[in-house]
Amino acid sequence: MTPSITSWRDVATRIWQRGVAGIHPDCVIPPAVAALIAAPEHKDLMILGGGKAGAAMAKALVRSIPTSARLHGLLNVPEDHSAPAVGNHPIVLHGARPAGSNHPTEAGVRGSRIQIALAQNAPVGCVGLCLLSGGASALMPLPCYPITLEEKLAVTKILHDNGADITLLNATRKHLSAIKGGRLANSWLESPAGKAGWPLITLAISDVVGDDPSVIGSGPTVPDPTTFESTWKALLRLDVTDQFPLAVKTHLLAGCAGNQQETPKALHSNIHYHLLGNNALALKNAAKAAEETGLASRVLEPAISGPVDLVANRIVSDIRKEILTEKAAKCLLWGGEPTVIVPPGSGLGGRNQELALRLTLLLTPSELERITILCAGTDGEDGPTDAAGGFADKLTLDSALHQNLNINTYLTRHDSYHALSSLKSHLHTGWTGTNVADIAVAIIHN
Numbered sequence: 051m052t053p054s055i056t057s058w059r060d061v062a063t064r065i066w067q068r069g070v071a072g073i074h075p076d077c078v079i080p081p082a083v084a085a086l087i088a089a090p091e092h093k094d095l096m097i098l099g100g101g102k103a104g105a106a107m108a109k110a111l112v113r114s115i116p117t118s119a120r121l122h123g124l125l126n127v128p129e130d131h132s133a134p135a136v137g138n139h140p141i142v143l144h145g146a147r148p149a150g151s152n153h154p155t156e157a158g159v160r161g162s163r164i165q166i167a168l169a170q171n172a173p174v175g176c177v178g179l180c181l182l183s184g185g186a187s188a189l190m191p192l193p194c195y196p197i198t199l200e201e202k203l204a205v206t207k208i209l210h211d212n213g214a215d216i217t218l219l220n221a222t223r224k225h226l227s228a229i230k231g232g233r234l235a236n237s238w239l240e241s242p243a244g245k246a247g248w249p250l251i252t253l254a255i256s257d258v259v260g261d262d263p264s265v266i267g268s269g270p271t272v273p274d275p276t277t278f279e280s281t282w283k284a285l286l287r288l289d290v291t292d293q294f295p296l297a298v299k300t301h302l303l304a305g306c307a308g309n310q311q312e313t314p315k316a317l318h319s320n321i322h323y324h325l326l327g328n329n330a331l332a333l334k335n336a337a338k339a340a341e342e343t344g345l346a347s348r349v350l351e352p353a354i355s356g357p358v359d360l361v362a363n364r365i366v367s368d369i370r371k372e373i374l375t376e377k378a379a380k381c382l383l384w385g386g387e388p389t390v391i392v393p394p395g396s397g398l399g400g401r402n403q404e405l406a407l408r409l410t411l412l413l414t415p416s417e418l419e420r421i422t423i424l425c426a427g428t429d430g431e432d433g434p435t436d437a438a439g440g441f442a443d444k445l446t447l448d449s450a451l452h453q454n455l456n457i458n459t460y461l462t463r464h465d466s467y468h469a470l471s472s473l474k475s476h477l478h479t480g481w482t483g484t485n486v487a488d489i490a491v492a493i494i495h496n
Contacts, residue, residue, distance in 0.1 A: 058422040059441055061343060062491045069336030070428045073327035074484045075103060079110035082253055082326055093119050094176045097141045098165050100126030100190045101183030102429050103255050105143050106483035112137045123168060126161040126189040146189040150434045154191035159199055162192035162229050169234060172243035178250035184257025184485035186267030192229040194301060201295040202226050208293045218284050221276035224268055224313055225305060231313035234270035235321045249320040256328040257487045259353045259386050263323050272323055274313035278305030329385040329486045332428060340381035353386035358401055361388040362408035369492055384490040397465025400433025402426050402488055404466040406440035410447055411457050418444040423492045426477050429485035438479045440470040449473040
């Protein structure tokens with residue numbers, strides 16, 4: 051019996067869910083604890099860091115650690131994950147920004163300032179644990195004095211508006227920050243614990259293509275390869291420095307002159323970094339789930355990134371090559387993170403929902419007869435919406451035709467959420483507890 055299109059949606063969802071489940075903190079934290087921080091002397095653990103998965107990471111840590119250990123500290127997390135303690139341990143889950151927002155706030159600044167103070171005052175015998183996951187950069191803002199958060203956000207907007215790439219954006223943010231670019235690690239090294247050789251161990255779940263530690267959360271505990279001078283020269287080439295607030299220009303130029311402390315280019319050997327989970331691991335888990343379903347699976351490389359329209363074209367090209375080479379049912383998988391530039395006054399949506407809509411338009415009706423695609427964020431969130439992502443298949447197209455819904459009109463105004471809602475083509479999962487960018491699942495069925 052040939053499954054219905056609705057059933058293929060269920061199959062795609064299960065494959066996606068298996069991919070996400072395998073990189074949940076409950077899966078990746080326990081072996082790390084057993085391997086790294088279960089030594090008898092590791093009884094006093096200070097928890098620092100932040101990210102969308104911070105609360106789930108802290109809870110998994112508490113369940114995994116020996117009962118004799120004392121855990122304390124503070125993590126910057128979204129407000130809907132905040133709590134005064136984790137189990138019986140005084141680990142504050144500090145609400146650093148509202149739920150559904152990716153914008154740094156003064157609450158995040160306060161939490162980051164507390165973390166710096168905790169790190170600087172860690173006592174001898176204390177082990178530091180920095181838990182990092184996707185979203186940490188926005189959740190852990192701490193501008194260098196006297197720069198204000200508003201001024202730093204203004205610089206970020208100027209860079210975005212002028213087409214700065216992520217490398218320059220991160221380099222600038224790190225040189226305007228008192229916590230990013232290895233500065234949290236430096237604070238630990240200034241403490242009694244750090245001076246006595248007690249370690250600071252980072253456990254990271256990556257949402258960054260390529261998993262560069264200096265990019266994940268803007269690298270608060272790893273060396274920074276960029277400098278004030280290299281950053282300033284890149285900003286001059288972009289011709290944006292005249293738009294910067296005076297305090298920002300003054301700080302960057304002082305750094306170029308050697309009058310501000312440079313970000314660390316190397317760190318002491320008691321600073322450790324361990325990557326626990328990433329998009330590649332999620333894709334591996336999803337591929338295994340597809341094989342267990344009876345579908346030949348293939349992860350397509352390289353990772354998807356860049357403007358969502360180009361990503362959609364690439365996915366369609368990949369699918370058509372597979373259709374031509376083999377007729378058997380199969381599952382194709384992509385990982386990464388497309389980008390969408392949303393101008394003011396646009397509708398509601400997210401990169402995965404927009405990708406699903408674009409794929410519905412690009413594939414022909416006859417192709418959609420035998421293709422079911424799911425595009426979704428592994429955190430269960432896609433933009434400022436309650437959806438994780440959406441489906442592209444014959445049901446999506448038929449529903450649009452039946453309702454006389456013009457998909458192009460919704461794409462033009464970046465209103466993918468309302469389109470997919472009308473077309474009953476959303477995936478709703480709620481918060482998954484982790485975050486390793488996005489996964490797209492395409493099932494080619496007979």
